[in-house]
Amino acid sequence: MGVKVGVIGAGTMGAAIAALFANADYDVVLVDVSEEALKKAKERHEGEILRELKEVGLKKRDEITSKIKYTLDLEDVKDCSFVVEAVVEKLPAKIELLEKLEQLLGEDCIIATNTSSFTPSELAVKLKRPEKFTLFHFSNPPIVREIVEVGGETVGEDFLQKVVDVVKSIGKEPVVLRKDSRGHIFNRFLCSAVAAVGWDFGKFSPPQVDAAMKNLGSPAGFFELLDYIGMDVLLMVQDSLIEVHGGRFELPNGFRWLLERMVEWGKLGKKSGEGFYRWVDGKPEVPEAEPADILPVAAAAVNEALREIEEGIADKETINRAYCLAVGSPVGILDVAEMLGYATILDVLEKKYAETNAETFKPCETLKDMV
Ligand code: NAI
Numbered sequence: 001m002g003v004k005v006g007v008i009g010a011g012t013m014g015a016a017i018a019a020l021f022a023n024a025d026y027d028v029v030l031v032d033v034s035e036e037a038l039k040k041a042k043e044r045h046e047g048e049i050l051r052e053l054k055e056v057g058l059k060k061r062d063e064i065t066s067k068i069k070y071t072l073d074l075e076d077v078k079d080c081s082f083v084v085e086a087v088v089e090k091l092p093a094k095i096e097l098l099e100k101l102e103q104l105l106g107e108d109c110i111i112a113t114n115t116s117s118f119t120p121s122e123l124a125v126k127l128k129r130p131e132k133f134t135l136f137h138f139s140n141p142p143i144v145r146e147i148v149e150v151g152g153e154t155v156g157e158d159f160l161q162k163v164v165d166v167v168k169s170i171g172k173e174p175v176v177l178r179k180d181s182r183g184h185i186f187n188r189f190l191c192s193a194v195a196a197v198g199w200d201f202g203k204f205s206p207p208q209v210d211a212a213m214k215n216l217g218s219p220a221g222f223f224e225l226l227d228y229i230g231m232d233v234l235l236m237v238q239d240s241l242i243e244v245h246g247g248r249f250e251l252p253n254g255f256r257w258l259l260e261r262m263v264e265w266g267k268l269g270k271k272s273g274e275g276f277y278r279w280v281d282g283k284p285e286v287p288e289a290e291p292a293d294i295l296p297v298a299a300a301a302v303n304e305a306l307r308e309i310e311e312g313i314a315d316k317e318t319i320n321r322a323y324c325l326a327v328g329s330p331v332g333i334l335d336v337a338e339m340l341g342y343a344t345i346l347d348v349l350e351k352k353y354a355e356t357n358a359e360t361f362k363p364c365e366t367l368k369d370m371v
Pocket of ligand 1: 011
């Protein structure tokens with residue numbers, strides 16, 4: 001293909017993104033500030049990620065490491081024509097890196113961000129060419145899930161078309177957003193569900209919640225997904241949403257305490273070998289369990305999805321598509337809502353709101369109007 005791609009950050013996401021590009025025959029420069037992270041990424045490229053590529057039918061090469069330059073030197077990306085950053089979810093760190101990248105790269109290079117929460121406009125504040133800056137957000141596990149949310153308010157139409165083509169060239173499906181909102185489409189209702197599940201934590205165990213999720217058609221359980229994401233990243237994303245969208249993303253105290261302790265104890269999830277589950281050979285050990293009643297969690301997620309429609313972030317079809325691709329579910333979140341009935345969703349939310357006074361359960365106006 002002859003096109004050189006830079007990936008900054010070789011952690012959970014960056015290593016997988018680099019692999020997807022290398023597998024699609026791009027030459028890749030993978031940069032991290034940590035030698036250990038680069039070493040771990042290379043190991044994943046030689047084993048687990050190759051296996052995952054094969055499992056999902058994306059594997060095009062017998063090996064990918066010869067297509068990747070692993071480096072600590074950011075300057076090595078300077079002749080790339082597409083660079084995606086996947087570094088820590090902290091606004092100042094990302095703004096500083098993006099400014100540096102723009103100075104280093106040629107004028108025609110497109111710069112992309114895998115941020116889970118920040119908007120392209122917030123990240124582009126120091127960029128001179130914001131029209132060449134785009135959202136490029138994967139879901140976890142990134143090799144398996146098909147979605148890449150792209151766009152945002154900064155990127156120019158011509159460049160957005162190129163970004164869409166890049167997504168397709170690595171075997172993924174683009175979902176285009178034109179309005180900025182922290183959490184984009186999927187993470188807003190995911191984090192709303194995280195806040196909601198915290199209220200029943202203790203009443204139900206993670207395997208019970210996950211069994212119920214699977215009954216709703218999802219191939220992965222809810223706590224399994226949190227383990228994929230990593231508790232450190234999850235807390236950063238949740239806090240970023242609280243900062244801008246307010247209390248409806250607030251976690252109940254007990255659940256926040258637990259997540260913070262898990263970070264302190266190094267139980268980060270898949271990447272550290274243990275989170276809510278133990279992970280062996282890249283797979284979680286999930287015990288059999290009776291499904292829990294997760295209706296309040298589903299209702300909170302639906303409530304947030306309807307808010308997105310209210311705010312003009314995305315329409316119903318786009319929200320359903322984003323959910324299907326991000327979770328690997330055959331049905332969209334608003335299809336689930338229709339099966340349950342919006343009157344039931346409203347009733348569940350009103351009862352849970354009265355019980356907890358937690359804003360995540362406060363029904364939005366659209367839902368009330370619909371019922
Ligand atoms: P991670 O903690 O696994 O990896 C981050 C990597 O970035 C680390 O190896 C770190 O050494 C490196 N790094 C930090 N600052 C750097 C810099 N200035 N230059 C080069 N490397 C640097 O984090 P993860 O999970 O890969 O997340 C990265 C980004 O992707 C975040 O913005 C996150 O919100 C986003 N994301 C995460 C998802 C997840 O499920 N974990 C899903 C989708 C997006």
